[in-house]
Amino acid sequence: MRTPSFGDFRRTIVDGEPYWIYSVFGKGDKTWQVTLPDAYLAYLKRWRTHLGLASPPPVPGESTPILPSNKGDAIGKRQVQRIYEEAMVATADRMEDQGNADEARQMRAIRSETHYLRHTGASQAIEAGGDIRHISEELGHANATFTESVYVNSEQARRRTEGRRRMV
Template identity: 30%
Template sequence: MTESALGAAIREFLTYLREVRQLSPHTLTNYQRDLNALLLFCDAAGLYEPDAVQESHIRQWVTGMHRKGLAGSSIQRSLSACRSLYNHLGRQAGQPRNPAAAVQAPRKPRKLPKTLDADQLDHFLSKSDDSPLGLRDLAIAELFYSSGLRLAELSSLNIHDIDRNGRLVTVTGKGSKTRTVPVGQAALTAIDNWLAQRPALAPDSDCADALFTSSRGGRLSERSIQARLRLLGRKAGMRQDVHPHMLRHSFASHMLESSGDLRAVQELLGHANIATTQIYTHLDFQHLAKVYDAAHPRARRRKPKPE
């Protein structure tokens, strides 16, 4: 079957994202899946040219995804991929009109990220053992909570990324952006204890300087890190699974609760947009509401007077 002009445009756009933008394989996979879904819809509707797609067609596409039960976040991601495609065509091929520009995904209820309070974290971080794997897992958990790192950022760390004298760690985040954030003494001590037990041999050069490795010396994968945190949480008797983002959320919430400095928390987390960081203000307000309810005389529910 002959490739349509829209199909060729999508293929060229994906090549641009891979070779020029150098997006991660995970992000590229999402773009490819979403744009392939758009292409299937357009082929079924007889829309083979990029300029044949109208806003009404994009609305039909969105309606179809919604009827299939796709989450609002998934629909929004698909729309974002479509907008990016047409923005690219506008720059490259003089395609001035973006049919997805004014189309919005169905709104979804905003869920607050799950966090652990300080007592829960102390309990969680005190239940590791002194085996090499126990020391490694504790160092991973301490570093997540100490510096608010993303899973991919921690997994890709090398030994030289830790500056013990400055008590800093340098990470590469989303969009290949590098940032340097503080590391607490508890995390540095846990890392030193792990490095004293870390396997010296590595199966390949990529693993030789990896900060966190498996028992065989290979770089510890993201999936393994997630599994080890869940195991550590179960050993500690936690009521819910502990995962990397929960520790990152806890870091952000506790930092904002103590400092009130939203801009500083934004920098520490590596958020490009402060609106992303503002979700933690809702967590802070929850804490304030609890304090208010517990302390304010007029907030307490009065017992009914006996008749």
């Protein structure tokens, strides 16, 4: 089991353009690079400052876990799952308090599915006009056809639903 560390973040420059990447180790024991959104770096620096790390940006080769436990090692997969689930339930409770019972019910239905974070990120990238081939690569899919079948088809279904609900 590989522990994600701050050393997995790396600043790189291509054609004079600096940007950050994150090395992901995932399905099929494959490693691939994900380009970090520029806006993410501020959150990453804030997290590192909160942890009391010396340098706001990550340092090459750094072994500090991204999600450290109280003992100094990394929190486990099950702990991450539990934190996610607690956040989803708290969000659903707030939605319900604000009169959004249907949305709260949907949130509770997916409360234990961390994979939805991945789907949300990919869907947002597609909605923002991202190239399906690039999104597919960053998701680690074997080809863009699969990504398109999962995300674009669901986007088209959503469009149909929204279209049917429009007022005349």
